[in-house]
Amino acid sequence: MNKPSPFQRVKTAPVLGVGLGIDVFDTRPDFRKLIKQQRTGFDFLEVYTRGNWRDVRQLFAQIPADVPRTYHHEGLDPVGPHICPDDPIEGCIQNQRLLQPPWTVEELAVRHIDGRYTDFFFPAILSTDSLKASVDNINALHARLDGPLLPENAPYEFVVGDMHLCEFLTELSHRADCGLVLDLGHLWSYQLCVGRGDDVLHGIDKLDLTRVIELHLAGARVEKYSGGRIYRDLHGAGPIPPQSLLLLRELLPKLPNLKAVTIEVEDATEQRALDQCQQVRDEVRKHQPQWLAEKS
Ligand SMILES: [Fe+2]
Numbered sequence: 024m025n026k027p028s029p030f031q032r033v034k035t036a037p038v039l040g041v042g043l044g045i046d047v048f049d050t051r052p053d054f055r056k057l058i059k060q061q062r063t064g065f066d067f068l069e070v071y072t073r074g075n076w077r078d079v080r081q082l083f084a085q086i087p088a089d090v091p092r093t094y095h096h097e098g099l100d101p102v103g104p105h106i107c108p109d110d111p112i113e114g115c116i117q118n119q120r121l122l123q124p125p126w127t128v129e130e131l132a133v134r135h136i137d138g139r140y141t142d143f144f145f146p147a148i149l150s151t152d153s154l155k156a157s158v159d160n161i162n163a164l165h166a167r168l169d170g171p172l173l174p175e176n177a178p179y180e181f182v183v184g185d186m187h188l189c190e191f192l193t194e195l196s197h198r199a200d201c202g203l204v205l206d207l208g209h210l211w212s213y214q215l216c217v218g219r220g221d222d223v224l225h226g227i228d229k230l231d232l233t234r235v236i237e238l239h240l241a242g243a244r245v246e247k248y249s250g251g252r253i254y255r256d257l258h259g260a261g262p263i264p265p266q267s268l269l270l271l272r273e274l275l276p277k278l279p280n281l282k283a284v285t286i287e288v289e290d291a292t293e294q295r296a297l298d299q300c301q302q303v304r305d306e307v308r309k310h311q312p313q314w315l316a317e318k319s
Pocket residue numbers: 175206239287
């Protein structure tokens with residue numbers, strides 16, 4: 024029998040609900056306090072390690088087995104011209120084996136140049152050549168990793184290429200036969216770059232919504248400059264923008280394979296993380312009440 028494709032694997036995963044994206048190295052919020060004192064305040068954790076796989080074993084051991092989790096890796100640079108070096112792939116395999124997540128999130132961005140980390144997301148170039156290289160990379164990664172990847176649309180501060188982001192995501196998910204994370208703030212960042220900041224749903228008809236397995240929301244601010252506006256992720260250090268919440272309300276009823284909604288809360292106090300989770304849970308209950316009922 025053929026091995027199920029990455030998309031088939033995530034499509035049959037359980038609904039996780041509304042969870043928090045936390046960095047295991049952060050003390051704000053402290054995931055241990057959230058688990059110990061506020062376990063009912065979130066359904067699952069999305070675990071970030073800043074791409075680290077050498078110093079995480081003890082930290083992962085502090086996440087009890089009964090806390091559902093997903094894993095957010097960093098360092099595979101899947102939209103680069105070539106496959107990344109072996110180290111981050113081996114690191115991803117190790118962290119997947121330790122955490123046993125149903126899927127692993129990776130940004131559609133390049134964050135390393137010639138082996139050096141750049142504290143910037145070079146987002147996918149939206150062209151057919153870039154799409155082909157990205158599909159080749161993701162297929163090569165899937166041939167080596169244990170668990171399926173969910174590529175995530177990265178934040179845009181500038182756009183190169185003439186393909187619409189939603190078309191790029193659809194083509195990528197079909198050709199690599201994988202699911203997607205749709206980061207709603209990052210989608211708005213793209214709209215701002217292409218002069219559609221006031222029309223956040225522009226071009227959404229080009230996105231195959233059946234491929235969206237997870238949504239991301241995060242605090243952000245928008246900076247004005249002479250050429251327009253730029254979206255900046257603040258994660259837990261700021262409020263979730265109304266544009267992201269509008270996208271959430273519009274899209275929730277249209278995502279048949281949605282399994283998880285993650286609020287990225289690095290830099291938040293524990294209370295703020297829980298408040299943002301409650302805010303999003305309220306939206307979900309109001310606009311797609313049966314979805315949370317599916318949670319196992
Ligand atoms: Fe995200």
